Amino acid sequence: MxxxxxxxxxxxxxxxxxxxxxxxxxxxxxxxxxxxxxxxxxxxxxxxxxxxxxxxxxxxxxxxxxxxxxxxxxxxxxxxxxxxxxxxxxxxxxxxxxxxxxxNGSLSHRIRLPGRQDEFRELADTFDTMLTRLEAHVAEQQRFAANASHELRTPLSVSKSLLEVARADPHRPTDPLIDRLHAVNTRAIDLTEALLLLSRAGRRSFTREHVDLSLTAEEATETLLPLAERHGITLETDSGIAPTIGSPALLLQLTTNLVHNAIVHNLPEHGGVWVTTAVRPRTVVLTVENTGEPLTPEVVSTLTEPFQRGTERVRTEHAGVGLGLAIARTITHAHDGTLTLTPRPAGGLRITAELPLASPPQDSDPPPRPGPAPRSERGRTPVLD
Structure with missing residues (x-):
């Protein structure tokens, strides 16, 4: 208010x-x-x-x-x-x-106000009790999602193997049903992986390291450049050094999801995506901006909710599982940051991920800034849209 x-x-x-x-x-x-x-x-x-x-x-x-x-x-x-x-x-x-x-997402925080009982202490104790119950409820939901995803992985993997064997059989008759089942199975596996990642990021159970968001942005854009070229999208980057603290894998997933979202939810042709990183007085900022159809603030406010895609943005050939921006928001909050979505006046979307600025290195001479690792040396970062 x-x-x-x-x-x-x-x-x-x-x-x-x-x-x-x-x-x-x-x-x-x-x-x-x-x-x-x-x-x-x-x-x-x-x-x-x-x-x-x-x-x-x-x-x-x-x-x-x-x-x-x-x-x-x-x-x-x-x-x-x-x-x-x-x-x-x-x-x-x-x-x-x-x-x-x-x-800001830290449900484990408690007030624990010292002193004798009075109105303020009673309020603090009630607030702590509420947080304990809320944290337990959220943890229970995350465990359920993780356990359900783990249980689904095995039968889905088995089904995928059987379908791949059937598709690879040169003597099988041409049957579009097998191809359709393979596509449905692949989509279910992607959804399971997305739920697992969403659960892991929400628990904040990861090791924090020094990460340069500019390198993460360069790696994500290089990985997704072929996809942008297939869609006729111009992909541009302006990466300034942006040091922060967090999980390299999760921050790469965050950047990949944002860039992938900007590519597949764009104009049918001659669209553009701009990826920038910058440093502010106390934070670092990753901005992904793309052209597209005009969006209303009401639609934009729902895009980070699970399974909310914004129907006017979805390409029929790449609907995704509806968790890409939800995962991006969860990863940002797990790193004590904020994710802001703003509709562009000319159409499309501007997404800003703002994370805490890392402390400067203790050494007098900073280490050299390496470029992105060769593609053969990188681990697979799944695209979860």
């Missing part, structure tokens, strides 16, 4: 404390002034005897002191109120920080 900017709670409490203190001081000084003015302000003369001063002398003597006291109460109230409000709201700041951390 968009809200108009306002004063912070700490400032409101500070002003409340200071205002209350000044009001109490003003009432006290007014009561003292009224009493002394009515009774006469007593002072001693040179002989040591007490005498009453007139009202005018009283005002000249008492009013400056009252003003000084009020100024002191104002400064003291503001300073003391600010400190007290900060101490009182410190648990709330900790709860807010934990909420933002959880909103």
């Amino acid at each position: 968009d809200r108009a900017p306002g004063l912070s709670v700490r400032l409101k409490l500070t002003l409340s404390y200071a205002g209350f203190l000044m009001l109490a001081g003003a009432l006290l000084l007014a009561a003292m002034g009224a009493f002394l003015l009515r009774e006469g302000w007593l002072q001693t003369n040179e002989e040591g005897a007490w005498q009453a001063t007139p009202g005018t002398d009283f005002v000249r003597g008492f009013a400056p002191m009252a003003v000084a006291v009020m100024v002191f109460l104002l400064v003291f109230g503001l300073l003391g109120g600010w400190i007290l409000a900060g101490r009182m709201l410190a648990p709330l700041h900790r709860i807010t920080h934990a909420t933002r951390t959880v909103a």
Whole structure:
């Protein structure tokens, strides 16, 4: 919900404390002034005897002191109120920080607010309990997806082997049913692999290493260049060094999925895909932009959901399994990043993956920047669209 900017709670409490203190001081000084003015302000003369001063002398003597006291109460109230409000709201700041951390995908984070029981501690404990149940529920879903995918892999692999043997038999009669079954089986295997990858990335169970996103982008674009040429797509890259921390395999999968998505969901001919990497003050950015049919913000907002393809974007010969962008979003969140999808005014899509910037190397001279590994030395990165 968009809200108009306002004063912070700490400032409101500070002003409340200071205002209350000044009001109490003003009432006290007014009561003292009224009493002394009515009774006469007593002072001693040179002989040591007490005498009453007139009202005018009283005002000249008492009013400056009252003003000084009020100024002191104002400064003291503001300073003391600010400190007290900060101490009182410190648990709330900790709860807010934990909420933002959880909103970025870290369900394992807990507040664990120390101290005796009060309203803030009760709120923090309730929030921790909710997170524990939510994490257990999400973990159960991920285990189910992983177990189901593992169970499906074996029969699908067996079916694939049987179909390949049948297709390779030179004496078999021409039967389009076998080719159709082979295509359906291949699609089911791709879906199973996608579900496995989605589950692994969601659990964040991977080793983090230094990764240069520019090299990852170059490798992905080189791998998918033949596909772009077959579709008549111009594939351009502008790779600036973009160091981050994460899983090289998963980040390569992320880049491959985004570039593949940009190629297959493009114009029928004379389309373009632009892949760029850059460094910002605290993050690195991978941007994949492509031409295509105009998209509405409502359609774009659903594209990262599992099995949501955006029907107007899908090529009939390459529908995919509907998990490519969902996997990209999960991998980005697993690396404490954000994935942003924006429709281009001229048609097509612009996807930005923003990841944390890696710390600079300790050595005075950075190591040489190698190019992409030869194709024969790379492991297979499945394209999961």
